[in-house]
Amino acid sequence: MNKAELVAEVAKKADISKEAAAEAVDATFDNIAAALKSGDTVRIVGFGNFQVAQRKASTGRNPRTGEEIQIPASRVPKFKAGKALKEAVNV
DSSP states (O other): OOHHHHHHHHHHHHTOOHHHHHHHHHHHHHHHHHHHHTTOOEEETTTEEEEEEEEOOEEEEOTTTOOEEEEOOEEEEEEEEOHHHHHHHTO
């Protein structure tokens, strides 16, 4: 499912226009991103948790040249599925 399909499903299930559904979906994603950017964890009961993890600096290898390169430390978003979502997927 892509974003356009998600918007269409939200519009259908909530009985609202696609424009309103697109605004709601965009606002949801924007708020999750803003919370993660500030270091907060987003917990959606029954769905899962979005959080930020610190990835350590490491040494990698350029696949074309074989040259070693330094990969800097970074913050990465992570998602951990909640119990209800896990159960829904494994039915």
